[in-house]
Amino acid sequence: MKQVRRPRISGSGMHRIRKNIGDVVKQVGAPTHKKEPVIYIPDIKGKLEKLGKRVIKEDKEFKSLGWVNINYCYRRPARFDKDGFLVAGQARRMPVQARDLFKVDFVIEMARDVWKHLSKEARHRLMWHELRHCQVVLDEASQPERDRHGRVKIKLDSHDLVVKTFREEVRKFGTAGHEKAIAKFLRKQAKAKADELNDA
Numbered sequence: 001m002k003q004v005r006r007p008r009i010s011g012s013g014m015h016r017i018r019k020n021i022g023d024v025v026k027q028v029g030a031p032t033h034k035k036e037p038v039i040y041i042p043d044i045k046g047k048l049e050k051l052g053k054r055v056i057k058e059d060k061e062f063k064s065l066g067w068v069n070i071n072y073c074y075r076r077p078a079r080f081d082k083d084g085f086l087v088a089g090q091a092r093r094m095p096v097q098a099r100d101l102f103k104v105d106f107v108i109e110m111a112r113d114v115w116k117h118l119s120k121e122a123r124h125r126l127m128w129h130e131l132r133h134c135q136v137v138l139d140e141a142s143q144p145e146r147d148r149h150g151r152v153k154i155k156l157d158s159h160d161l162v163v164k165t166f167r168e169e170v171r172k173f174g175t176a177g178h179e180k181a182i183a184k185f186l187r188k189q190a191k192a193k194a195d196e197l198n199d200a
Contacts, residue, residue, distance in 0.1 A: 074111070089111065
């Protein structure tokens with residue numbers, strides 16, 4: 001019997017969601033080569049938009065997103081990336097035509113089959129993660145730069161903390177230089193978070 005890799009959950013390809021992972025994997029299933037028609041479901045009840053606005057309001061890092069319009073939607077079915085990771089969410093930058101016609105700059109897309117099984121904390125973190133990809137290009141005065149047609153310049157940020165290697169490679173050779181820096185950063189942040197929780 002051909003073994004199918006157990007899917008791992010990610011946002012925009014790499015973001016792991018640890019809450020409810022067992023339930024989500026059972027519900028969504030393993031990757032399949034069968035192509036199913038994709039359905040995009042509007043956020044009719046506004047629950048995604050409400051959470052997105054709250055996350056933006058609570059985090060000063062997202063202050064510049066006040067200059068752009070963000071739409072939110074669900075996607076069915078959930079999809080897997082080329083590495084077999086289950087994509088829980090994705091941020092999309094809209095093309096110029098859509099920005100001009102529909103006044104939408106970014107779309108935050110959540111996998112419906114995944115979202116309904118996530119805890120409140122996991123949903124908040126996933127929303128934060130996807131919004132973090134959405135960036136407004138700012139000038140030296142922290143004002144948005146604009147193109148020659150007056151549109152606010154926007155971009156999608158890639159992950160700035162990425163490790164692509166094999167577990168067995170690390171066991172055999174240890175960590176490389178840049179991986180050591182990442183590991184040190186993660187240990188420091190994990191300790192700080194643990195100390196914060198202990199003091200609460």
